[in-house]
Amino acid sequence: MKRRQFLRSGAALTVGASVFRSEIIRGQAASTPVRRAINGLPASDPLVASYAKAVHLLNNLPPNDPRHWIQQANIHNGFCPHQNWWFLPFHRAYLYYFENICRDALNDPNFALPYWDWTKGPNLPGPFLDHSSPLYHPGRRNDGNVAISPEIAGPQVVEKIIKATLLLEIFSSPTSRDVQRDNPGAGLFEGTPHNGVHSTINGDMNVLLSPKDPIFWLHHCNIDRIWTSWAKLNGNSAPGQDLWKKHKLDAFYDVQTKQQVSPVCSTTLNAENYRANYDHLETLSNGAARNVDSSVRVSMVGRNGSIANQPNLKLFGAMASFGHDFAIGRGGQARLNLTQEWASTNKHAAVVATSGSSELETTATYLVIEDVPMPRTASTALRVFLNCKDPSPATPLSDPTYVGTVAFFGGGQHGSEMHSEMTFTLNVTDVLSRVIRSGIYDPDAPVDIGIVPVDLLNPSRTADSQVLKPKIVRLVGIEATA
């Protein structure tokens, strides 16, 4: 690139005397930079100003330069894995290589990406709303007026993630083949805060080209920070299968070697290698995590077919047609008849899962809501209940039958491969035990799965014409092996 040309296009911001000098970065900074929260920082703060400058500089590179802002977004559009177990590793590496590009562009080896803690500050940070800032993105539908809902990213959701003991809740579902864009399903971490923050900002943030919006990178830094927090509390647990570990994460641009790179998935378990250092990690507020048998802990529920291959997975019940419609703003139920094993397993589980019990938990139950077509309203989320009498938008989230809320993400754009359906996998062990112990539910009876679609951008909206139909709903049990 000719420097003169660059300076002309980057006229709005002052550019230092030397730009894009990778050799300086290669020397490494004396101290490892720490990623800090952007919450509450004004646009004039050096961290915010540096990031804004990086956005500006990358936007003004020649369009076919691999470091160009849109070229970086194209990586996501072309490769990002969602609804599978490479979700976290891919995005950790993606942040790292992008951060390197920013450091190089800023000629600042101390630069680290900020993160947006949407739990503490659920509205889009102020500097992103200023129309004259490079941090502003015209392709948003939510311009800071709608906060991220507590059911998506509130303290209770983060606490649930931090306390999660089953790998599936953190890593999403396993694939059965080495295909980066396989989509067996999203777990709690991906399906709730990850997807819900994307779809509440909406517009470009809701599609695979979401890195066009400068808030994308700060959202993912926070996702990565929560992963780091969880890993610290859980002995850096991760899927043990070679299929996961040896997968090559396609494909990033390494500004230091000027090559396209595809790091091996297991390398991302070393957070230091990927500069995943944060000024603050989440911790358990009270009590330890549950005591779960390790074979239950690492079991992964995938698509229907995978159940047959794992002896400790049991299909308790499944249904493929529903007596009710699930429309935006209207609740619906699906009644699931269950196998005989169900009752005995759950009577036992209800006792063991009592909070505070030190007894080893040897079973877990997952609800799989499979192949829900992408809703027309991208900000639709599904509130899920178990054995709720009459689930509706008015049912409080403090109701003992409330399981959680899941959101959608990842519509395609510009000819990219897109997922037209989403699968959600929810751990219902605790809710089951709660409704059994409190006498709301008798495990000898069928289970009612309640689903209430709500519009995150307008929670009181009803739209009877917008019906969401899962293809199949399944309850899957995991039992400890031996």
Ligand code: C2O
């Ligand atoms: Cu691959 Cu949050 O996006």
